[in-house]
Amino acid sequence: MTSLAHTIAAVSTAPGMAGIAVLRVSGPAAGTVVSALIGRMPQPRQAILTKLNDPVSRETLDVALVLWFPGPRSFTGQDVAEFHVHGGRAVVAGVLSAILAIDGVRAAEPGEFTRRAFENGKLDLASVEGLSDLLTAETQAQRRQAFAQYQGRIGSVTDRLQVTLTRALALVETSIDFSDEGDVSSAIVQEARGLVTHVADSIRRHMADAGRGERIRDGVTIAIAGPPNAGKSTLLNSLSGRDVAIVSPIAGTTRDVIEVHLDLHGVAVVLLDMAGIREASDAVEAEGIRRARDRLHKADLILWLDPRHAGAAAGLPDAVPVWNIRSQIDRVPGLAANEAGGRSISAVTGEGLAELIQDLGTFAANLAGGEPAVLVRERHRQTFADALSHSDAALSIADWDEAADIVAEHLRLASLGLARGSGRVGAEAILDVIFSSFCIGK
Numbered sequence: 001m002t003s004l005a006h007t008i009a010a011v012s013t014a015p016g017m018a019g020i021a022v023l024r025v026s027g028p029a030a031g032t033v034v035s036a037l038i039g040r041m042p043q044p045r046q047a048i049l050t051k052l053n054d055p056v057s058r059e060t061l062d063v064a065l066v067l068w069f070p071g072p073r074s075f076t077g078q079d080v081a082e083f084h085v086h087g088g089r090a091v092v093a094g095v096l097s098a099i100l101a102i103d104g105v106r107a108a109e110p111g112e113f114t115r116r117a118f119e120n121g122k123l124d125l126a127s128v129e130g131l132s133d134l135l136t137a138e139t140q141a142q143r144r145q146a147f148a149q150y151q152g153r154i155g156s157v158t159d160r161l162q163v164t165l166t167r168a169l170a171l172v173e174t175s176i177d178f179s180d181e182g183d184v185s186s187a188i189v190q191e192a193r194g195l196v197t198h199v200a201d202s203i204r205r206h207m208a209d210a211g212r213g214e215r216i217r218d219g220v221t222i223a224i225a226g227p228p229n230a231g232k233s234t235l236l237n238s239l240s241g242r243d244v245a246i247v248s249p250i251a252g253t254t255r256d257v258i259e260v261h262l263d264l265h266g267v268a269v270v271l272l273d274m275a276g277i278r279e280a281s282d283a284v285e286a287e288g289i290r291r292a293r294d295r296l297h298k299a300d301l302i303l304w305l306d307p308r309h310a311g312a313a314a315g316l317p318d319a320v321p322v323w324n325i326r327s328q329i330d331r332v333p334g335l336a337a338n339e340a341g342g343r344s345i346s347a348v349t350g351e352g353l354a355e356l357i358q359d360l361g362t363f364a365a366n367l368a369g370g371e372p373a374v375l376v377r378e379r380h381r382q383t384f385a386d387a388l389s390h391s392d393a394a395l396s397i398a399d400w401d402e403a404a405d406i407v408a409e410h411l412r413l414a415s416l417g418l419a420r421g422s423g424r425v426g427a428e429a430i431l432d433v434i435f436s437s438f439c440i441g442k
Contacts, residue, residue, distance in 0.1 A: 004078070004116060008108035009033070009099045011092055018087030023096055026113055029104040030079040034068055036102055037061075037083070037095075042068045052083065054098045061094045062086055076113055077120030124422040126154040129377060133217060140266035141368055145216045148372035155422040157206065157374050161199050161387075162415050168195040169411045172404055189400045196411065200391040203384050206374045210381045213373025215300065219261060219268035220364040223296050225316075226305035231327040234347040235305065236260060236273040239357065257295050265361035267368045272299065296320065300367060301360075307331065325356070380421055387417030 007027025013020070025033050034041060036055040042048045045067065052061045065084035074080040085095050099105055114131060117123045123131070130149025137143040171192035215221075224232045240260045258273040272295055296302060297317045304316070305327040316322055323343055330346035343359070345352035375381050394410035397403050 004119065007033070007105045008112055008116075009096065009105050010108035010113070011096060012082075012113075013087070017089060021085055021087040021092045023083040023085065023092070023099065024108075024113060025081040025083075025099060025105070026074070026076045026078050026108075026116060027105075028079065029102065030081045031068070031070075033099055033102055033105060034066065034081045037098065038066055042066055044068055044070050044073075047084075052085070052095055052098075054094075055102060056098075061098060062091050064095075072120070075122065076116040077122045078116060124152065124155050126380070126422045127152050133376070138261075139263045139268045141216045142268055145213065145372040145376060149376060152422075153372065154374055154380065158418040158422050161202060162418050164195050164199050165391075165411055165415045165418070168192040168199075169408055169415070171195070172400065172408050172411065175401065175404055186401075193395065193400065196391055196394055199414070200388060200395060203388045203391065207381060207384055207388065209373050210375035210384075212368055212370070213376035213380075214378075216268070216368045216373065217376050219270040220301070220367050221270045221272065221299045222301045222303060222360065222364075223272040223274065223299040224303045224305065225274060225296060226303075226327070230305040230307060231347050232273050232305055233258075235303075235327065235345070236271055238347040238350070238353060239271060257291055264357070265365045267361070267364040269360070269364050301363060323359075375421075383417050383421040386420070387414045390414035390417065 005028065007025065007029035009023065009025045012022045012024045031041065037052045038050045039053070042050075047065045047067050049063065049065055052064050052066075053059065054061055062085045064086070067082045067084075069075070069080040069082075071078040071080070083095060083099075085091050100107060114123070114128055118125065118128055127150050130146050130151070130153075133142065133146035134150050137146050169192075171188045175188040175192070224235055226232055236258065240262065260271045260273075262269045262271060274291070274295060297320070299320050302316060302320055302322045303325055304322050305325050307326065307328040326344040328346060328348075329344050329351060330349045343352065343356060345356055347353065375384060390410040390413040394407045394414070397407055400407050
């Protein structure tokens with residue numbers, strides 16, 4: 001854990017030339033930095049346009065917008081200053097150098113501003129993860145989901161479930177006090193059991209939706225498969241709009257799985273091009289086919305391309321939907337896409353591609369659409385699974401009167417599991433990993 005007593009500074013915008021660059025300072029000496037560079041303190045949360053002067057040489061470095069956010073009403077919870085300067089490299093370097101020359105100020109580490117917001121209670125861990133996803137979001141679906149996480153979606157859900165568990169736990173402990181009054185104890189236990197059942201059902205619903213959340217974040221996976229020379233790589237290149245796979249009449253050209261990331265209808269999609277499925281002629285091709293079959297089991301959809309329109313090969317995973325597509329229809333004289341039966345395309349002439357792209361976009365949107373999911377990472381799923389395990393363990397006990405202490409312990413552990421989902425407890429082991437993924441200025 002970094003010391004909150006240090007004052008940190010960094011450029012918060014992307015490196016390189018730009019119209020504007022933002023330099024951020026956080027910590028007890030942030031006010032000293034502002035006074036040193038502009039000679040006065042601006043009103044809180046009001047931008048002013050002013051000269052920035054080097055505290056040592058008194059040279060004017062730039063004319064910039066300066067904002068002052070006294071703690072705790074700031075992003076980090078500390079005193080924070082922002083300098084919106086012209087984005088030339090020399091300007092940014094000069095202003096940052098002047099800031100870091102002030103006593104008590106050092107360069108920020110990756111993610112240190114966000115970490116201070118977490119340590120000062122401005123963000124929980126799930127919100128930090130949401131902010132990380134928001135900074136890297138490439139599609140509208142990813143943006144909506146990341147913003148919901150950043151706004152505390154997991155925390156609001158876990159808070160409600162924890163309140164219910166706390167009520168149930170209080171009732172269980174109360175039943176111990178009324179254990180000699182059968183009617184009262186029975187009614188209390190029945191109410192508590194109903195509350196825990198409600199929590200368990202809610203957790204199951206969120207866990208059932210977790211796959212959708214992970215698809216939005218990581219992308220809907222669509223595998224392009226088929227026999228060798230069926231036009232898989234040509235289709236991949238056509239869908240991606242660039243040459244990412246080698247196209248050759250030689251069978252077995254593609255030996256490894258090639259990934260391309262696309263935005264279809266605002267949903268992230270990962271296209272996979274892989275080795276042609278057949279009996280391998282050499283060890284290298286056999287390994288490519290093995291990897292291809294392994295990835296097919298993890299796909300959300302398989303596009304099976306075959307110029308012969310003979311149908312998908314045997315051995316494809318039963319749990320993954322398969323679209324049979326007749327490819328290379330340009331090689332059949334007089335055959336058009338709408339005459340071939342089913343889905344038919346020519347990646348060379350473009351026939352049938354617009355319809356296929358439309359269908360793929362609809363498929364991806366249906367699979368990943370709707371309200372933002374609550375659970376979007378494997379860590380979230382695991383913490384909810386832990387809470388569900390203890391809730392079910394409590395519900396499996398037939399006589400709560402006789403085992404009230406055991407029931408109470410399960411309810412406490414279930415509540416603890418939910419708290420880990422938002423990162424309010426037990427987060428120390430993963431903090432360094434998460435914050436290291438942020439850029440320096442965040």
